[in-house]
Amino acid sequence: MDKNSALRQYFGYSSFREGQEEIIDAILAGRDAFAIMPTGSGKSICFQIPAAILNGVTLVISPLISLMKDQVAALRFKGIRAAYINSTLTSGQIDTVHRNMLAGVYKVVYVAPERLQSDGFISVAKALEISLVAVDEAHCISQWGHDFRPSYLKIGEFIDSLPQRPVLTAFTATATDQVSQDVIRLIGLQDPLCVNTGFDRPNLRFEVRTPSNKLYSLSRIVSGFGTESGIIYCNTRRTVERICDHLCGEGIPAASYHAGLSDDTRRHNQDEFLDDRRRVLVATNAFGMGINKPNVRYVIHYNVPQSLEAYYQEAGRAGRDGDDAYCILLFSPDDVITVKKMITDSRAGEEMGKRDLRRIIRRDFRRLHDMIGYCRTQGCLRGYILDYFGQPHRKDCANCGNCHAQGA
Numbered sequence: 001m002d003k004n005s006a007l008r009q010y011f012g013y014s015s016f017r018e019g020q021e022e023i024i025d026a027i028l029a030g031r032d033a034f035a036i037m038p039t040g041s042g043k044s045i046c047f048q049i050p051a052a053i054l055n056g057v058t059l060v061i062s063p064l065i066s067l068m069k070d071q072v073a074a075l076r077f078k079g080i081r082a083a084y085i086n087s088t089l090t091s092g093q094i095d096t097v098h099r100n101m102l103a104g105v106y107k108v109v110y111v112a113p114e115r116l117q118s119d120g121f122i123s124v125a126k127a128l129e130i131s132l133v134a135v136d137e138a139h140c141i142s143q144w145g146h147d148f149r150p151s152y153l154k155i156g157e158f159i160d161s162l163p164q165r166p167v168l169t170a171f172t173a174t175a176t177d178q179v180s181q182d183v184i185r186l187i188g189l190q191d192p193l194c195v196n197t198g199f200d201r202p203n204l205r206f207e208v209r210t211p212s213n214k215l216y217s218l219s220r221i222v223s224g225f226g227t228e229s230g231i232i233y234c235n236t237r238r239t240v241e242r243i244c245d246h247l248c249g250e251g252i253p254a255a256s257y258h259a260g261l262s263d264d265t266r267r268h269n270q271d272e273f274l275d276d277r278r279r280v281l282v283a284t285n286a287f288g289m290g291i292n293k294p295n296v297r298y299v300i301h302y303n304v305p306q307s308l309e310a311y312y313q314e315a316g317r318a319g320r321d322g323d324d325a326y327c328i329l330l331f332s333p334d335d336v337i338t339v340k341k342m343i344t345d346s347r348a349g350e351e352m353g354k355r356d357l358r359r360i361i362r363r364d365f366r367r368l369h370d371m372i373g374y375c376r377t378q379g380c381l382r383g384y385i386l387d388y389f390g391q392p393h394r395k396d397c398a399n400c401g402n403c404h405a406q407g408a
Contacts, residue, residue: 003028006049010078017042019197023169024049027132032192033169034138034184038201039316040294043171044071047134050167051108052080056129057101059166060110062136063149066270068110070292075108084110085121098124113140113151116158125158130166133159135187138170139309142182147310156188168192173316174199174309177390199312199389203319206381207328207401208374214302214330215246221300221328222252222280228297229273232282233314235303235338243302244282257283285310294321300328304335306343307367308374308388331375339368378402 003024007013016024019037026033027050037043051058062068068084075082083097083106100106101124115121133155135141141152159168168190170183184192211217222230234240237258247254255269255278273281274293281287285305299318305311311329319325343364374384382397396403 001053003049003053006052007045010049010052010080011045016045019195020046023193023195026193027167027169028053030167032167032189034180034189034192034194035169035171036175036180036196036199037171037173038197038199039173039313040201040320040322041173041197043136043173046171047132047169048075048080048108050132054131056131057104057106058108058132058134059125059130060108060134060136061113061116061152061155062110063113063140063147063152064137065112066291067136068112072108072110080108081106082108082110085115086110086112087114094120102127113149113154116154117151122158122161126161126163130162130164132167132169135168135170137172138183138187139172139175139179141170141186142175142179147313153186156186159188174312174389176309176388199386199391200382200393201316201319202397202399203322203324204315205324205326205399205401206315206385207326208331208381209328209401210331214332215243217330218243218300218302219247219250221298222247223250225298227279229276229279229293229295230281230298230300231287231296231314231317232280232300232302233305234282234284235305235335235342237284239302240282240284247280247282252280253278254280254282257281257287259284285314291317292320293317296320296325297323298326298328300330302330304329304331304339304368304371304375306339306364306371308371308385309367311371311374312385312389329375336368336372340365343368 007016019035020042023033023035023046035043035046047058047060065086065088068086072082072084083100085094085097098120101109135155140147140149141155142148159165168187170187170189175183209217232243234243237260240256240258244254244256255272257266257269272278296318299315301311305314315327318327343361370388374381377384380395380397380403381400383393383395386393
């Protein structure tokens with residue numbers, strides 16, 4: 001089977017999107033690759049098609065339990081044998097997956113990065129023909145990334161432990177130059193093909209509002225979207241519950257999502273939202289990465305996020321279907337005080353030297369400064385974001401709140 005046949009048979013498409021074919025060709029030729037592709041651009045196809053064509057098994061390293069479940073179910077539905085290993089499985093279930101891996105049952109296995117330190121998994125991996133390793137959400141490997149995961153630092157060590165080095169690839173939606181350099185170095189990519197299809201999402205309209213009464217403004221915005229699906233991000237669990245209760249009290253079917261809820265409650269609320277039984281999900285940043293809900297028409301940030309990377313990742317969950325969607329940030333100077341406290345409090349318990357701790361906190365405050373600059377700029381909001389990620393752009397996008405206010 002060739003790449004075009006696989007694209008038609010498994011995914012129902014007649015042509016590739018920007019960047020996909022170039023990456024797939026590199027992988028099939030045995031070359032490492034690093035890709036920065038915006039949310040909704042089809043990153044997963046770049047490693048799923050080679051997985052279907054190549055001999056052996058493809059390992060996909062991902063920190064996202066919900067993504068693993070969804071993508072494995074989708075692959076099975078398409079006829080590609082797949083499984084996942086993460087903390088939701090019992091030891092008996094993991095043993096079953098291990099046995100099936102050794103028996104050659106699967107073409108794709110999704111694994112959490114923590115599994116790379118498991119003696120059982122390492123033993124199985126060494127006995128397999130691993131043709132490809134794909135690292136998803138690769139920005140997590142860098143301390144300069146917005147969602148650093150220490151377990152990602154073991155990827156290079158795991159690759160080195162294998163009897164034969166597979167093709168190694170890494171994918172992310174957002175990465176500055178510093179993060180990109182870290183990914184290539186720390187994972188150990190060798191002469192990788194580097195593809196950056198750009199950060200811009202033209203279908204998203206960005207807007208910053210500074211309302212005197214946030215709750216009233218939020219209610220009006222949500223009501224204005226009628227029955228459309230939307231996500232509201234808040235910085236604290238308490239705010240999530242307050243906003244969710246308020247919306248429900250106004251007859252708007254909303255559900256909450258944060259780390260303080262039980263696993264069962266989070267799963268239930270997420271499923272209610274994904275299945276359109278609840279049209280609004282109010283959440284902390286514990287929700288969203290890897291969630292594939294194409295019809296989210298708006299993402300509202302009730303509070304200022306800690307960084308532009310985090311904001312763009314979260315806002316990018318709107319409009320994955322390519323249709324118009326809105327990304328609205330409700331700015332209040334009081335939020336800045338809260339976020340500064342969150343930064344210092346969250347770093348207080350970390351095990352690192354005083355010098356490293358000061359460096360990380362300074363970095364976080366620089367990011368917050370850039371985020372506040374976005375909230376206060378009078379220029380093009382899309383341009384501000386693209387400048388941050390180093391992407392050239394036209395002066396005015398004609399599709400953000402500031403450009404419209406200036407008559408662009």
